[in-house]
Amino acid sequence: MLNLLLLALVGSAAAIPLAEVDRAETNEQLALRYNLPRESIPTHYDVTLYLNPDYTDNFNGSVSIRLTPSFITSQIVLHAMEMTINSISLFSDRDLNVDLFDNFTLATDDTHLLRIYTNQELQTDVFYVLNIDYTGQYADNMFGIYVSTYTNEDGGPS
Numbered sequence: 001m002l003n004l005l006l007l008a009l010v011g012s013a014a015a016i017p018l019a020e021v022d023r024a025e026t027n028e029q030l031a032l033r034y035n036l037p038r039e040s041i042p043t044h045y046d047v048t049l050y051l052n053p054d055y056t057d058n059f060n061g062s063v064s065i066r067l068t069p070s071f072i073t074s075q076i077v078l079h080a081m082e083m084t085i086n087s088i089s090l091f092s093d094r095d096l097n098v099d100l101f102d103n104f105t106l107a108t109d110d111t112h113l114l115r116i117y118t119n120q121e122l123q124t125d126v127f128y129v130l131n132i133d134y135t136g137q138y139a140d141n142m143f144g145i146y147v148s149t150y151t152n153e154d155g156g157p158s
């Protein structure tokens with residue numbers, strides 16, 4: 001049982017369909033390879049990018065993901081490629097003052113898994129907002145800026 005999400009930020013409009021298809025297949029294969037069961041259901045994304053045309057080494061971005069867990073969990077796993085995480089925060093929409101984020105790990109292998117650990121269990125009947133600020137690398141092909149994510153939970157000790 002997989003929950004596969006795709007968030008494509010494409011600089012070149014002409015490249016959108018092909019880029020999305022390519023990335024979807026890649027993520028699906030990845031998810032199957034690592035057998036990731038569903039953990040949370042994102043319902044909304046807000047993405048902000050800070051691009052400096054005079055500076056091509058990287059760009060800054062922030063993404064805000066609204067999600068609700070499928071079952072009680074203290075982990076959110078995303079697919080984060082070609083990016084350095086600058087900061088993460090996580091709030092329940094019932095209490096915007098308490099940051100539920102504890103720590104994260106970012107895989108250095110080709111799984112590109114960003115594992116976010118929370119300081120308390122996330123409940124199924126609650127909406128959460130996950131904010132990630134990052135520095136990204138421009139894609140080195142014609143498809144432009146590109147971010148893709150999926151979420152999962154292995155449901156047991158990892």
Ligand SMILES: *[C@@H]1O[C@H](CO)[C@@H](O)[C@H](O)[C@H]1NC(C)=O
Binds near residue numbers: 058060
């Ligand atoms: C990204 O943010 C860092 C830290 O605030 C800053 O030094 C850098 O210039 C920013 N890059 C761009 C492309 O805006």
Ligand SMILES: *[C@@H]1O[C@H](CO)[C@@H](O)[C@H](O)[C@H]1NC(C)=O
Binds near residue numbers: 102103117
């Ligand atoms: C990360 O957070 C989890 C959950 O609070 C905790 O059990 C674990 O010890 C933390 N890991 C580190 C390296 O701080």
